[in-house]
Amino acid sequence: MDSAAAVTPESFNFFVLFMKADWVVKLVMLGLGAASLWSWTVILDKTFRLGGLTRQANRFEDEVASGKSLEEIANAAGERPRHALPRMLQAALKEWRDARNKGINTDTQAAFLIQRIDRVLDAVIARESARVEDGLGSLAIVATASPFIGLFGTVWGIMHSFQAIALQKNTSLAVVAPSIAEALFATAIGLIAAIPAYIAFNKFSTDAAKFSGRLESFADDLSTAIQRRLAERV
Numbered sequence: 055m056d057s058a059a060a061v062t063p064e065s066f067n068f069f070v071l072f073m074k075a076d077w078v079v080k081l082v083m084l085g086l087g088a089a090s091l092w093s094w095t096v097i098l099d100k101t102f103r104l105g106g107l108t109r110q111a112n113r114f115e116d117e118v119a120s121g122k123s124l125e126e127i128a129n130a131a132g133e134r135p136r137h138a139l140p141r142m143l144q145a146a147l148k149e150w151r152d153a154r155n156k157g158i159n160t161d162t163q164a165a166f167l168i169q170r171i172d173r174v175l176d177a178v179i180a181r182e183s184a185r186v187e188d189g190l191g192s193l194a195i196v197a198t199a200s201p202f203i204g205l206f207g208t209v210w211g212i213m214h215s216f217q218a219i220a221l222q223k224n225t226s227l228a229v230v231a232p233s234i235a236e237a238l239f240a241t242a243i244g245l246i247a248a249i250p251a252y253i254a255f256n257k258f259s260t261d262a263a264k265f266s267g268r269l270e271s272f273a274d275d276l277s278t279a280i281q282r283r284l285a286e287r288v
Contacts (some may be wrong), residue, residue, distance in 0.1 A: 074236055076214045082207030082240050086200055090247035093196045096189040097254045104186065104261050107137070111268060114139045124279065138182040139272055145174045146276045150283070164284045171280055175273040183266045190258055197252035204244020211237025 114137065117127055128147050131140035153167040215233030 076211055076236075079207045079211045079214075079236065079240050082203060082210075083243050086204060086207075086240070086243045086247045089196045089200055090243075090250075093193055093247065093251040093254070096193055097250065100189060100254070100258045104258065104265070107186070107265060110137045111139055111265075115272070118143075138178055138269055142175050142178050142269070142273060142276060145178060146171050146280060149174060150280055158284065164281075167284070168277060168281060171277060172273070175276065179266065179269045179273060182269060183262065186262045186265055187259075190255060190262070193251045193255040193258070197248050197255050200244045200248035200251070201241070202244075204241040204247075207240025207244070208237045211240060 114127075114131075117130075118124070124143060124147060128140065128144045131144065135141050135144070149167065149171045153163070153170075158164055158167065212234065215237060219233070
């Protein structure tokens with residue numbers, strides 16, 4: 055800009071600021087834009103996935119509480135259920151049937167059965183928790199790194215604008231304002247990428263922890279049910 059008359063509101067349009075920015079700042083903006091799109095992909099995926107898992111868990115727990123036998127519920131779930139709760143139920147009942155067929159004659163055998171069931175259920179919980187938490191790491195990276203990357207773009211842009219000012223030997227606001235706006239635009243994009251990722255990371259981390267706790271609670275209930283059956287056989 056050579057004069058104040060050349061400055062118009064369109065000079066501060068986002069597209070204009072991007073096109074006039076230095077190539078390094080443009081790369082920063084494009085990278086932050088891609089990071090924002092990726093984080094929103096993860097956010098939408100986690101929203102639908104966790105919502106579906108919660109609804110399925112509610113239905114299954116209602117079915118367990120309906121008074122039906124555990125064997126009947128496990129058979130109704132099919133051979134390869136997708137949800138963790140019926141898989142946990144089927145795994146516990148399989149260990150129970152195998153031990154019953156071999157015979158459970160001592161307290162030691164009963165204790166070993168409970169230990170095997172706990173190990174099987176813990177393995178299912180670990181795999182399911184890992185699946186639920188998948189993608190949270192990328193949200194954490196976007197949330198923590200984006201502001202600093204945007205700040206780097208801003209610092210680089212300001213340095214470039216100062217060089218242009220020195221070459222033009224013109225310090226009027228008409229020269230300074232658009233250049234500074236281009237640089238600050240990088241920080242704005244960094245915050246736009248970071249804030250939703252930060253909020254989503256905290257929410258989904260809490261939801262994942264609650265779901266893992268729900269699985270552990272169900273596993274404890276299964277172990278208690280098996281112990282009750284063992285006690286009835288004594």
